Amino acid sequence: MALKQSVDVMTVEAYLAGEEIAEIKHEFIDGEIYAMSGASKNHERISGNIFRKIGNFLEGLSCEPFSSDVKVKVRRNFFYPDAMVVCDDQTEHDYYTETPTIIVEVISKSTRRYDATIKRTAYQSIPTLQEYILIEQGFVDVEVSRKKDEWCSKHYLLGDSLILESIGLTIKVEELYQRVKNEDTREFLINRDEP
DSSP states (O other): EEEEEEOOOOHHHHHHHOOOOOOSSSEEEETTEEEEEEOOOOHHHHHHHHHHHHHHHHHHSSSSETTTTSSEEEETEEEESSSEOOOOOOOOSSSSEEEEEEEEEEEETTTTTHIIIHHHHHTTOOOOOOOEEESSSSOEEEEEEEEETTOOOEEEEETTTEETTTEEEEEEHHHHTTTTOSSSHHHHHHHOOOO
């Protein structure tokens, strides 16, 4: 979750210069910076799982995956998605892109509202964005909204597979939640392993 820091309104240039030397990441919204808090193990498991699946699939192709250390610029704001795919990066800056095709956010109770409202609205204004994915960590729910469907959401649960249509990758929800510890995954594994 991003926590607002008390600073005077900052310029984009000052923000970018500060991020290159900062010990923690900050998002930049309307001239104000928000410190990013640490992530849980489940958050990192899910982020790692989807990044690995996408990265392996895209090996040797023109689209490339990025993890949470690369920012996305939306107008004059900067966010750190948990993962994204960029297929035609025309941004000349090494630390951010303006042309993601897919953006993934792993959400929790504390970040759900921020990711599902502020970030969703900002991301869906990006002309190149085709798919926005929200993955819950406390329970199993993968929400995918697509530009071609006018950003209407579809939800995927354990036992389902989802297709990242913009790159042609099919992923089982179970693969995204590999090693994740929550009640839904425990119940799924027990039921799957019963004779």
